[in-house]
Amino acid sequence: MSSEFGLSPQVxxxxxxxxxxxxxxxxxxxxxxxxxxxxxxxTEGENPYSGTVRKSHLHDFRSKNYEGNDEEWAQIVSHVFGxxxxxxxxxxxxxxxxxxxxxxxxxxxxxxxVITIRKRIQTITQRLGSVTLRxxxxxxxxxxxxxxxATLRAYTIEERFASLLARYRSAExxxxxxxxxxxxxxxxxxxxxxxxxxNFVQLLNEKKLKIRNQQRLLASAKVxxxxxxxxxxxxxx
Numbered sequence: 001m002s003s004e005f006g007l008s009p010q011v012x013x014x015x016x017x018x019x020x021x022x023x024x025x026x027x028x029x030x031x032x033x034x035x036x037x038x039x040x041x042x043t044e045g046e047n048p049y050s051g052t053v054r055k056s057h058l059h060d061f062r063s064k065n066y067e068g069n070d071e072e073w074a075q076i077v078s079h080v081f082g083x084x085x086x087x088x089x090x091x092x093x094x095x096x097x098x099x100x101x102x103x104x105x106x107x108x109x110x111x112x113x114v115i116t117i118r119k120r121i122q123t124i125t126q127r128l129g130s131v132t133l134r135x136x137x138x139x140x141x142x143x144x145x146x147x148x149x150a151t152l153r154a155y156t157i158e159e160r161f162a163s164l165l166a167r168y169r170s171a172e173x174x175x176x177x178x179x180x181x182x183x184x185x186x187x188x189x190x191x192x193x194x195x196x197x198x199n200f201v202q203l204l205n206e207k208k209l210k211i212r213n214q215q216r217l218l219a220s221a222k223v224x225x226x227x228x229x230x231x232x233x234x235x236x237x
Contacts, residue, residue, distance in 0.1 A: 010082035011150045014115060016044070017099035024100040024113060027146055028081050035078035041141070042113050042133050044102055048141050049113040049133035053077065061117075062129040076128060080117050095120045096128075111135040 009029045016022045026042040031052065038053040053061070055074065062073055078084045080098045096119055103112040113133040119126045 009149055010153070011146045012082055014098055014100045016101060017116065018101040024102075025146060026081075026100075026115070027149075028083070030083070035083040036074050036081075038081055038083070040081070040131070040133060041139055042100070042115075043141050044100075044113065047111060047135050048137065048139040049111075050136040050139045051131065051133035053081065053131060061131050063127050065126075066128050068128075073129070076117060077131075080115070097125075 009027060012026045012028070013023050014026055016024060022044065024042050024044045026040060028041075029039045031037045031039050031054075034055045036053055036055045036058055040051050040053060042049045058074060058077060059070070061077065066073065068076075075084060076093060076096055079093045079096055084093075096117070098118075099116050101114050101116065103114060105111055112135065114130050115133070116130045117128045119128055
């Protein structure tokens with residue numbers, strides 16, 4: 001079973017900005033080798049909507065105030081439509097959000113579903129662009145197939161999560177063991193240093209005692225010599 005999220009088809013759940021309690025389901029299939037050559041179908045639960053995204057017309061979806069380059073915009077669009085694989089590039093897209101809104105028309109059959117792409121930086125939100133899908137009553141909505149795709153993706157995510165969790169726990173256990181070994185090393189080093197100090201103090205005390213004993217012997221020998229000299233003087237006189 002593939003674990004690549006970038007493979008089509010994809011089914012996404014996008015919250016509606018015009019009705020926060022509701023959402024739309026968006027079905028995406030790859031129409032070419034590019035991550036942004038896509039066929040898009042969606043429904044808000046009542047009507048089908050369809051549209052296309054093509055690399056050659058990608059700039060048409062950008063807002064006028066968008067300041068990024070074409071490569072960055074392509075990454076953002078592929079990320080929003082679930083075609084960008086988990087990678088380092090995806091980390092740079094932190095803060096990219098999408099929402100959907102349904103625009104009613106005078107003709108009940110000419111509704112539009114607009115997917116708005118924006119970037120949130122703390123409390124500031126910048127609109128980057130949007131993709132408009134038009135109501136298409138001829139478009140079949142295969143909810144059973146969509147459910148299968150969503151279930152497969154959920155299972156894939158669960159597998160990946162379980163794998164990452166196992167790796168995390170293994171790394172955590174390794175760190176715990178290394179910390180224990182480090183503590184044992186530090187403790188042994190401290191004990192060794194303390195023993196060296198004790199041995200040094202003991203050796204120093206032994207040296208001091210030896211010196212004092214030698215000093216006493218020398219002092220005693222000096223006294224005996226002085227007494228002997230005094231006796232010799234007495235005898236001579």
